[in-house]
Amino acid sequence: MTVNVTSVIEKLVGGQRSFESVGDSVKSLIENINEAYPGFSDQILEEGGELRRFVNIYLNDEDIRYLDGLNTELTDDDTVSILPALAGGE
Amino acid sequence: MAYIPNEILQAMVDHAKDDLPNEACGMILIGRSDRQMTVHRVTNTAASPYRYEMSPLEMMKLEQKRDSENLDLFAIYHSHVASAAYPSPTDVRMAFFPPGETDNEPMFPDTYYVLVSLENNKPDVRAFHIKKHGEISEESIESEN
Numbered sequence: 535m536t537v538n539v540t541s542v543i544e545k546l547v548g549g550q551r552s553f554e555s556v557g558d559s560v561k562s563l564i565e566n567i568n569e570a571y572p573g574f575s576d577q578i579l580e581e582g583g584e585l586r587r588f589v590n591i592y593l594n595d596e597d598i599r600y601l602d603g604l605n606t607e608l609t610d611d612d613t614v615s616i617l618p619a620l621a622g623g624e
Numbered sequence: 625m626a627y628i629p630n631e632i633l634q635a636m637v638d639h640a641k642d643d644l645p646n647e648a649c650g651m652i653l654i655g656r657s658d659r660q661m662t663v664h665r666v667t668n669t670a671a672s673p674y675r676y677e678m679s680p681l682e683m684m685k686l687e688q689k690r691d692s693e694n695l696d697l698f699a700i701y702h703s704h705v706a707s708a709a710y711p712s713p714t715d716v717r718m719a720f721f722p723p724g725e726t727d728n729e730p731m732f733p734d735t736y737y738v739l740v741s742l743e744n745n746k747p748d749v750r751a752f753h754i755k756k757h758g759e760i761s762e763e764s765i766e767s768e769n
Contacts, residue, residue, distance in 0.1 A: 538684065577721075588721075592681060595681060615680075617683065617684055619677055619678070620649075620683060620731075621670070621675065621678065621714075622712065622718045622719075623647060623674050623675025623702075623714050624705075624706070624707040
């Protein structure tokens with residue numbers, strides 16, 4: 535499947551904005567990316583294994599928090615986007 | 625010094641007013657060769673008067689637009705509806721990835737953070753850089769066309 539990231543996260547995956555990877559769930563995809571790029575999952579997941587609050591993962595155009603979270607199933611035809619939040623406020 | 629034309633300043637103020645009572649947010653892109661600026665409104669998914677969270681998908685699409693159209697990210701802007709045009713502790717914390725890791729390089733070290741305050745009758749627009757260790761550096765805005 536295709537994985538898209540933005541400029542902030544591309545540094546964690548060898549400087550690429552888009553690459554191919556595999557996994558039958560979001561969790562296994564992250565594990566596979568982490569094998570290729572050690573340290574990746576530490577930036578994406580909390581110590582307890584949950585998705586960090588300010589990281590967003592989309593399956594195609596759907597936020598996985600509204601699907602089945604890290605257990606969301608994936609197929610080879612999917613596009614997954616891993617995007618940090620840009621946020622703030624008074 | 626940040627050069628920002630009047631019409632771009634006005635477009636950000638208009639956006640801030642349009643999105644009241646909530647904070648507004650967006651990006652200014654600039655052509656690498658012609659230095660033309662364009663304002664891009666981004667949905668505040670937090671939809672709150674106290675905070676903003678830019679729609680991640682819209683941000684990604686703007687980043688793809690930057691790549692394909694030879695543009696740079698000139699500024700990230702948001703409004704403060706009832707406080708000064710100055711980065712809040714949350715703004716500074718969220719300028720880093722992971723948030724609050726101010727010993728890292730900020731996410732956008734060369735990009736201006738523009739704040740639009742609607743606290744007073746006359747909107748106030750100011751520009752900053754947020755640097756490593758959370759240092760805030762104000763950059764004066766020059767807007768003569």
